[in-house]
Amino acid sequence: MNNFSYIKAASVQAAIDQSTAGFNVKYIAGGTNLIDLMKYNLTRADTLVDVNRVQENKDIIEMENGGLRLSAFATNAQTAYNPLIERRYPLLSRAILAGASAQIRNMATNGGNLLQRTRCYYFYDANVPCNKREPGSGCAAIAGYNRIMAILGTSESCIAVFPSDMCIALAALEAIVNVEGPEGSRSIPFADFHRLPGDTPHLDNNIGQDEIITSIDLPAKGFSKNYSYLKLRDRNSYAFALVSVASGLDLDGDVIREARIALGGVAHKPWRVEEAEDFLRGKPANQSNFRQAAEMILKGATGYRHNEFKIELAKRAIVRNCMMALNPATQLPGAQPSV
Incomplete structure (x- = not known):
């Protein structure tokens, strides 16, 4: 692992200011995926900006339209076991609890869950070509051992799959992802947040370089009965x-x-x-x-x-x-x- 600077941000704006002020800056909360990527030398950061102290929207907020706003900085466990989620959005609670382990869910955040990268064998192996890791190098999975790989929306560049459980429920619920960055705030329909590989498989989503996920909105309809x-x-x-x-x-x-x-x-x-x-x-x-x-x-x-x-x-x-x-x-x- 390479040396890096470590800064704690107390607010969303402070985190954005730190990101725009430096080179190769990454946000970190639970770190359950980012630290792995750094250990495998698959990503590098000159500066890590810790957002765990950010308090904006830290709790679940009931919105005027009848939906709920989830904090991006809350952990998966906090979200899954929240009484409002269990009662009104049990599909989301069940999906979160199907993912990872209890220890990881206690650390992983909602925002980080959306941003996690593929668990493709070849993506994690720096000795073989991977277009997600090094664009233009090729996709070893297509002709390799591809049992866990994609069967829909693939391209000649990549057949990796997105690993989240939480996000599958959020897709079904038609959630909205709220982000903030140097140019202000915006909301992204969940269907438009993640990307298919096409010829740019190294781009997993449509969030900007210095943008940070602040919250996730759930519509009023939670399909709580069926x-x-x-x-x-x-x-x-x-x-x-x-x-x-x-x-x-x-x-x-x-x-x-x-x-x-x-x-x-x-x-x-x-x-x-x-x-x-x-x-x-x-x-x-x-x-x-x-x-x-x-x-x-x-x-x-x-x-x-x-x-x-x-x-x-x-x-x-x-x-x-x-x-x-x-x-x-x-x-x-x-x-x-x-x-």
Whole structure:
């Protein structure tokens, strides 16, 4: 690890001022991803600006539109176990608790969760080419061992996946990301925050160099009655998703008024297909319709030898998760799945 300066900022503006005043400055809160990247020499910083002392929007705020504003500086654990989140946005709580380990959730912040980088084997191996790490060098994963890699939204430059669980729920909930920077503040719809690889896979999101995430807004609709988060992985703890699904349903009896379905572990960003959600509107909530929606969501999916199984796995996961959303009690330990 290289030498760096360390500065504590007491406010968002102080952090921005420190970032713009120096060269190669990075913000740090929990550090659960950034420190790993620095240890592997995958990123360097001349200065780290610690934002843990920032108090703006530190607590969850109820907004006039009926939604909630989450602090970007709160930890994942604080958010998941907050009574307002558990009651009004249980989908988000379940997704957060499916991620990482209790120790990491106690350190990792909401803002950092959005900014974490891929866990691609080849990205972390400096001895092989990786366009995310060194643009133009190539993608070793395409012809390599790619079992955990993407099947949707890929390009010739990159087939890495975005690893977050929390963000899959935020995508389904249509959250808004609020950021501040030298040019002021702005709000980014969650669907526009992360990027597909295209020919610039080294750019993971649309946040500016000196901008900092300050908060995340949740709309009033939290799908608190019919929701489910399903994470399929190689082992049941501390593993990234092969496929994950966040589902929220608004029902009138057994008829779907609105559906939200977001996938993780399959693309460079949380994956939603609004055409499939529109298809479900006004239809009975049953396996047949969920299967048709799953086919639409996975349309165009491409496997790369070792990960071809993900295509059918994702379809089955969507159906199973939507059926579980009809009765969230099926998600409790020991409960039997609906399909």
